[in-house]
Amino acid sequence: xxxxxxxxxxxxxxxxxxxxxxxxxxxxxxxxxxxxxxxxxxxxxxxxxxxxxxxxxxxxxxxxxxxxxxxxxxxxxxxxxxxxxxxxxxxxxxxxxxxxxxxxxxxxxxxxxxxxxxxxxxxxxxxxxxxxxxxxxxxxxxxxxxxxxxxxxxxxxxxxxxxxxxxxxxxxxxxxxxxxxxxxxxxxxxxxxxxxxxxxxxxxxxxxxxxxxxxxxxxxxxxxxxxxxxxxxxxxxxxxxxxxxxxxxxxxxxxxxxxxxxxxxxxxxxxxxxxxxxxxxxxxxxxxxxxxxxxxxxxxxxxxxxxxxxxxxxxxxxxxxxxxxxxxxxxxxxxxxxxxxxxxxxxxxxxxxxxxxxxxxxxxxxxxxxxxxxxxxxxxxxxxxxxxxxxxxxxxxxxxxxxxxxxxxxxxxxxxxxxxxxxxxxxxxxxxxxxxxxxxxxxxxxx
Numbered sequence: 425x426x427x428x429x430x431x432x433x434x435x436x437x438x439x440x441x442x443x444x445x446x447x448x449x450x451x452x453x454x455x456x457x458x459x460x461x462x463x464x465x466x467x468x469x470x471x472x473x474x475x476x477x478x479x480x481x482x483x484x485x486x487x488x489x490x491x492x493x494x495x496x497x498x499x500x501x502x503x504x505x506x507x508x509x510x511x512x513x514x515x516x517x518x519x520x521x522x523x524x525x526x527x528x529x530x531x532x533x534x535x536x537x538x539x540x541x542x543x544x545x546x547x548x549x550x551x552x553x554x555x556x557x558x559x560x561x562x563x564x565x566x567x568x569x570x571x572x573x574x575x576x577x578x579x580x581x582x583x584x585x586x587x588x589x590x591x592x593x594x595x596x597x598x599x600x601x602x603x604x605x606x607x608x609x610x611x612x613x614x615x616x617x618x619x620x621x622x623x624x625x626x627x628x629x630x631x632x633x634x635x636x637x638x639x640x641x642x643x644x645x646x647x648x649x650x651x652x653x654x655x656x657x658x659x660x661x662x663x664x665x666x667x668x669x670x671x672x673x674x675x676x677x678x679x680x681x682x683x684x685x686x687x688x689x690x691x692x693x694x695x696x697x698x699x700x701x702x703x704x705x706x707x708x709x710x711x712x713x714x715x716x717x718x719x720x721x722x723x724x725x726x727x728x729x730x731x732x733x734x735x736x737x738x739x740x741x742x743x744x745x746x747x748x749x750x751x752x753x754x755x756x757x758x759x760x761x762x763x764x765x766x767x768x769x770x771x772x773x774x775x776x777x778x779x780x781x782x783x784x785x786x787x788x789x790x791x792x793x794x795x796x797x798x799x800x801x802x803x804x805x806x807x808x809x810x811x812x813x814x815x816x817x818x819x820x821x822x823x824x825x826x827x828x829x830x831x832x833x834x835x836x837x838x839x840x841x842x843x844x845x846x847x848x849x850x851x852x853x854x855x856x857x858x859x860x861x862x863x864x865x866x867x868x869x870x871x
Contacts, residue, residue, distance in 0.1 A: 479516035514552035597648035608641035
């Protein structure tokens with residue numbers, strides 16, 4: 425399509441709010457860069473005639489044209505649009521809704537960050553917007569999110585004031601990242617799908633430019649991610665605070681419901697007492713008691729901390745087998761006092777007399793008298809030889825040396841004029857065997 429005023433007006437009138445539509449019209453206008461001044465004038469005329477929403481699209485179109493010209497280092501359109509941008513932005517900003525004003529503020533902030541226009545032009549644009557904000561009546565509210573260059577805390581609730589800077593930073597970073605990504609995508613598609621392929625030197629230069637554009641877009645997206653994380657963290661903290669407040673309010677609602685029920689019950693009791701004609705004392709005994717506020721649900725205090733049991737070993741009884749005697753504490757007796765012995769009677773037990781082995785060898789006559797205990801010992805002391813009951817290892821009477829043995833004649837009989845004691849102690853005569861023995865014991869042994 426050839427360049428004419430009608431063609432430009434038709435392009436501007438058909439402009440929509442999609443990214444593809446804005447980019448297509450911007451590329452057509454930039455293709456006819458010989459008519460930059462004429463295009464800028466037609467753009468300004470169309471801006472004044474359009475509705476607020478259409479004006480925002482025209483600002484987006486100027487933004488696309490100026491940023492692409494800045495990236496390609498073609499300053500023709502920037503020089504033509506710069507003198508008109510302050511008035512054009514103020515026209516689009518005035519009378520627009522809060523949402524549209526916020527979007528226009530974000531576009532102006534992008535221009536400052538990327539230095540699209542020179543400093544005087546940028547200052548003039550921001551000054552025009554600030555004058556529009558100051559000229560608003562007292563009954564009108566500020567734009568959504570407030571001005572990026574003026575304080576808006578007066579119209580923002582106190583609880584939301586910490587979120588305003590974070591929201592503004594996130595919005596600016598998101599806008600910058602979107603623009604950077606769109607430019608990088610456009611340049612990427614142009615370089616990858618270039619036909620014919622340019623010469624190596626040109627190709628290398630374009631790839632280097634594309635590399636820088638992609639790096640800038642990546643940095644812009646990372647900045648947007650960081651700003652959004654901070655905003656989300658602040659929102660989560662505010663959400664936790666609101667959850668705590670909600671829990672307290674629910675407890676308050678429960679308590680108020682309990683009180684209301686108690687008051688309603690008492691009201692019925694009092695009315696019933698009035699109908700029955702009861703006195704005040706009788707009425708006081710019939711009404712239902714109302715719980716006091718101290719016994720109701722605690723709202724602000726934290727719940728009591730549970731008492732932790734001490735870590736103690738299990739009792740000894742848990743290891744004691746079934747049927748064991750129970751533990752009886754001992755009396756507290758001093759160390760120097762001995763307990764009295766138990767008074768337990770001891771009954772004598774009868775000890776049976778030992779049966780002498782081979783009773784046939786004893787010379788004592790068999791009578792009916794039972795020998796007392798120890799008689800065998802006395803008989804061994806009073807008798808000798810076979811009559812004394814001294815036996816050898818085979819159970820036969822022991823034979824004294826010198827008296828004859830089995831292999832040497834007949835047994836020699838002892839002299840009857842000697843007593844049994846003399847015969848028992850005869851081998852010890854002359855050896856002073858009685859030395860060291862008490863006289864009584866010695867007399868008994870000699871007698």
